[in-house]
Amino acid sequence: MSEQHYDVIVIGLGPWGSSAAWHLAARGKTVLGLDRFAPPHMHGSHGGATRLARQSSSAGAQYTTFTKRTFELWDELAAKTGTRLLERSGTVFVGEPGSMWFDKTVASLGSSDFEYDVLDGKTARERFPWARIADEEVAVWEPNGTVALVHPAIEALQSEARRLGATLRTGESVLGWDETALGIVVDTERGKYTADKIVVTVGARANHLMQLELPYKVDRQVLANFRQDGPPKPAIYFAKPPGSDEAPSYGCSEPNGEWKFSVPGKGNWIDPEDLSQDLRPGDIERIQDILRDRLPEIDPNPVSTTVCMWSEVEDGHWVIGEHPQSSNVVIGTGDMGRGFRYAAAVGEMLADHVDGVSRPETSLFLPSRFVTAKA
Secondary structure (H helix, E strand, O other), X not given: OOOOEEEEXXXXXXXXXXXXXXXXXXXXXXXXXXXXXXXXXXXOOOOOOEEEEOOOOXXXXXXXXXXXXXXXXXXXXXXXXXOOOEEOOOEEXXXXXXXXXXXXXXXXXXXXXXXXXXXXXXXXXXXXXXXXXXOOOEEEEEOOOXXXXXXXXXXXXXXXXXXXXXXXXXXXXXEEEEEEOOEEEEEEOOOEEEEEEEEEOOHHHXXXXXXXXXXXXXXXXXXXXXXXXXXXXXXXXXXXXXXXXXXXXXXXXXXXXXXXEEOOOOOOEOOHHHOOOOOOOOHHHHHHHHHHHXXXXXXXXXXXXXXXXXXXXXXXXXXXXXXXXXXXXXXXXXXXXXXXXXXXXHHHHHHHHHHXXXXXXXXXXXXXXXXXXXX
């Protein structure tokens, strides 16, 4: 048994776990962070160099408050660490009114004070001539949209957590946990640790470690990088037009000057332990078809690929809050493909749950909303 007892043990040090460690350490907690891998890595949902971080949200207007807060926190962390974490590229969102993804995006901006312009198809083509935008489509321009830099962001979260006193250990697998009279006992391949509370942020692996049946599935996603000429371009999203077979897609300029493009798929369900960087038949062709049609100036021959995953929750919202059977265990999972940009604010939510801080606006994320969740 470890001689040291911690206030909180954070299991999983990806973006959400590292952010939770930062916030908890900043509140004076003694924090131990554990991860079987060494984030940033290629074994989860944050693989690759970038994540798009627009201010609008296709999840609904209720995310506006979290969006404002996460940008404030990313800027605060950047100032503390002297690191550039967000590339303020601006973002273009292209779609037709009537598409759910597009309509929710516009509604979220309309309920906010974020700066944006709505452009008809002709005006959008004039402003963004490198993108193929149809007459019947509309483009929403967000000048303050950003691209999040994955490696610097996770490293900044961890370095600030350590500076504030957190102990972070990677390459150490957690085998299980148990609630006892001594507190929560966490069993790893190297020993046992005790804490008053634990925060579990292992992403797609949550059900297995937590012995739960939360209603989410793990979707395999492929990102591809391509050569591009000229200066960096704004990040761009293409929503699925109404009645069209075309899939949604998105892309952005990478720090190395390349262009990342992805066509998110649904239904490519996998066990997270089976995640591999190996490509499957059709992976690249699916991306190339839309890239050629939408961004004809980009060289369609990929120079690299990344395979990652995200968790699709049944009702479309994150799972953040107390374990259904224990207020001493806090869960954060179900990233829904948008978890990275909100990581700075999600870590604060997790820390609030540890402290028992009531935040009614986050109640839609509580694990207890699922009657199927059981120990």
